[in-house]
Amino acid sequence: MSASRTKFYLDKVNAKWLGVCSGIADYTGIDLTLVRVGVALLTIATSGWAFIAYLLIAWLAPNKPVGLYEGPEDAKFWQGVRSNPTRSTSEVRSKFRDIDRRLADIETYYTSRNTRLAEEIDALR
Structure with missing residues (x-):
């Protein structure tokens, strides 16, 4: 497989809008709802600068390849490797x-x- 399992990807499958929050949740292993709430609070706290960073990440980051992980255990293992x-x-x-x-x-x-x-x-x- 040519795709790196330790790289950050946008997760369009679990996305609500652009897939940045779901990508962060997949990359770190943190609950997706907590990431979304955290991004919303950070956007309010920074007067919108976090939203600009969100858009920049959505523009720069690649989409998650299909079949990157073979199962939930494989995803959990690679999240541990990244951490x-x-x-x-x-x-x-x-x-x-x-x-x-x-x-x-x-x-x-x-x-x-x-x-x-x-x-x-x-x-x-």
Whole structure:
């Protein structure tokens, strides 16, 4: 896939108007309603400057590619990568260590002298 999963995109699928708030929510993992309320309050507090920034972002940011994430778990993973890449890499390393340990246990069990296992394998043949 050529699209970067760590880049900001406009989310036109969940958009009310231009997709900036839904893009921010997708990028950060924050609830979409909270982002919309925050942008509205920020626009009021800055006398409209936030609205100009909103329009500028809508003009500059690309649309979210179709099929960027394979599912909700994939989207959640990439949101975590964007928020803290170091934590994400340590989580991946931890998962691989766990898989490696479990495979080593299976290998030890399979290669050991286990007559019950040998009988079960012979029964399957």
